[in-house]
Amino acid sequence: MAKAKSQWQGFSLKPKKEMPEGLWTKCPGCKKMLYTKSVSENLDVCPECGYHFRITAAARIKYFADEGSFEEIAREIVSTDPLDFVYRGTDYKSRMAAAEQKSAGKEAMLIGKAFVKGRGIMLGVMDFDYLGGSMGAVVGEKFCCAVEQAMSDSLPLIVFSSAGGARMHEGVISVMQMAKTSAALAKFDENKGLFISVLTDPTTGGVTASFAMLGDIIIAEPHALIGFAGPRVIEQTIRVELPEGFQTAEFLLEHGFIDQIVARKDLRSEVARLIDYCGK
């Protein structure tokens, strides 16, 4: 049976290669060659078509928080490899060490206090470069620390999600982090804390099915892939070609699961305004 070419052919959750040293970058949105500097000066958004490039946690903090205001907390928490996970001639510990080289923090989430347009916030940023931004015990623990800190300092909590889901290397501990983070948010909710969840490309799996979807306000970046099961998993399971624009931010907005789609350049002012409205 001849199978029609899927739009997900060649799709990868890994960040797209951007020719790091290159002067030119190809935009995955409009396929135009762009002068790299013009992209990075435009908050890593394509000046031609508005495609939002995937960015590192460090860049995210730089673009979102007031300059130099981010003070990281709980940086030193790392996983102790509870399952002694070994696979295909390598192991979890060495994968973590390799991931640490690639990413800004020591884990898939950075948390800390920051300011946005002068408003104090508790900020959490997931790092897709660290093992696909997957949630293990450390991400869960850091998220809870952020919630608790936000509660004790009565700050609004803003978390940028970008994740492939729960981390396989920590087994059921990872699954249970979904319950753990949700329980912490329930406490935060009872405390009348404001939680703004920002979904960036891509947010899937256990992260979507826990704290990312529990924001008082849920914001997404344009065209971000957001879903429970990844598109490839769905295609393999139901063997149907997925419709155009399936699981994008726009799709979620249409189906009523997010509040707004906000472009990267407007995010600071939008979040600041929302914080003001909530009187935080």
Add this chain to the structure above:
Amino acid sequence: MSQINNNSVRTNYLDFEGGISQIDAQIAELKKLSMQKGIDYSAEIRDLQRRQVEEFKRIYDNLSAWQTVQVARHPQRPLFCDYLNLMIKDFRELHGDRNFGDDKAIICGLGQIGRERVMIIGQEKGRDTKEKLARNFGMSHPEGYRKALLKMRFAEKFGIPVVTFIDTPGAYPGIGAEERGQAQAIAKNLMEMSRLRVPIISIVIGEGGSGGALGISVADKLAMLEFSYYSVISPEGCAAILWRDGSAAPQAADALKLTSKDLLKLDLIDAVIAEPLGAAHRNIHDTVYNVEQYIIKTVRELKRMKIDNLLDARYKKLRLIGTNATTSGLKKNRPDNTAKPAIKFTAAKPITVLPRPATV
């Protein structure tokens, strides 16, 4: 995998049960002979049965993780419906999420276990093909999770404890499920269950498939049947991603630490409920009895606690999951209740020694 399943439907034996099937064949042969020739072979048969019990013990005491997964997926393993029929008196099913539809992969209703009135919520896979299709192989859509939450809220209003049965390969990954917010439905359940003001008991009776299982298993007490499994991803899926080879599922199953014994060791579950000799599908009644006893005992225990204390304990338990898997300073703050070793095995009565003859 399907190959293995097909074989076991026909023969009723899993492929590591060779010794057992041989003895069964010998017993059948002897019985046939004694019928035909009128010779009394009962001593020999008893001897063979004794040997078979030894063989069962030997095999099931040393099951590998992958073999456990196969037992948990055994086509004759008791399903939620069996527990409903055998354990629950006066069951009143409650349908619908009042929003979109009635998901048949999750069954909710009021019933009585022993003397305890409870809200029962369970995932049902279906036994035959027709029922499997109707139940979507136990894979719930968002409306299933929303139905469960609605019924839990109802139970909360009237102070009825909630008991959930977990048996699902996972939440359904499909277009409709995504359109209706599978992730949001599960997330909401996690949040609301963590603060539901009635006791919650969850029991994994077969497959515990990641978020789809967790969506109704945030509980005060989480127990697993001895040969069930609970995992972040199916062993096949994990093998396909990390080993880049789906046939490495046995290694993946081993690495994921998904058996009840491993999870008890990791302090992620509260109890392991013993299964009779040769696993649950060989003696459904004893399995159901063990589960029933565990539920009655635990409901009584939890009902004795003040609800605020219960919620505090539930929060602490959730908050500390995985904390000792990190280098966090919170490690030393572990409260006493989780520092205690969890309950080991809760077989309430001596389990029948001889296996029942296999029914085909």
